[in-house]
Amino acid sequence: MSGSEVLSTLLGSEIRGDLLVLFHKNPGLIDTADGVARRIGRATVTVISDLRELLQLGILKQKRIGNSDVVFLDRAKDRDLLESVANHLKTVRISGEK
């Protein structure tokens, strides 16, 4: 997946933006979908598809703890993906850029 595609996926919705900020501010966070939704002030049903997108991208991982499925940030994958975004942005020209 190209840096441009990664960027489009990461900023694909407002909820995805909120999830990115939540996990980047709290890189050790491990929580259920319900808990994550509550932390960003949303109903669980509204965050499920965005969580799925981020899981599919690999920036989030899922595992089972006891009876609960929890999600957490895959820090190594996060670093790789953001590096590909950074490399893509190096080649992008901002309108008006000298």
Add this chain to the structure above:
Amino acid sequence: MRIRDSSSTNPHGDFGSVPRSTDPDRRFAAEKAFSSVLVSTVREAVGNALGHNVLEILTAKGLLDDASNSKEFDRKLQSIFGNGAAVLERIVVKDLNRKLGIPYNSEARLDYEKSLETAKEVCFVESKLK
């Protein structure tokens, strides 16, 4: 403060507008203070969403030059992020409103320019109260 009854479409509390014909020095100082809060909020928003490498690249490319000019900033964001620009603008407005104690409604349509105008007015009102 004059409270305006309005059905605003931007996702913030409607604080109404304050008269602009007040002390120009104070206004200038408040605008400078607002600009500083805004730039730091934009830096935090981009850094928290996309990481510090991305932030540094965008800073070097001039994204934050004149960030308090909302039209110019919006144009730059659009040219880099396309549809993703709106997501970053929401993160900025949400953070800015939280810092200034302005209610934020995530359900409402975002008018970035109007949101910044409201935040600027709140900054100005606060500077008058100090």
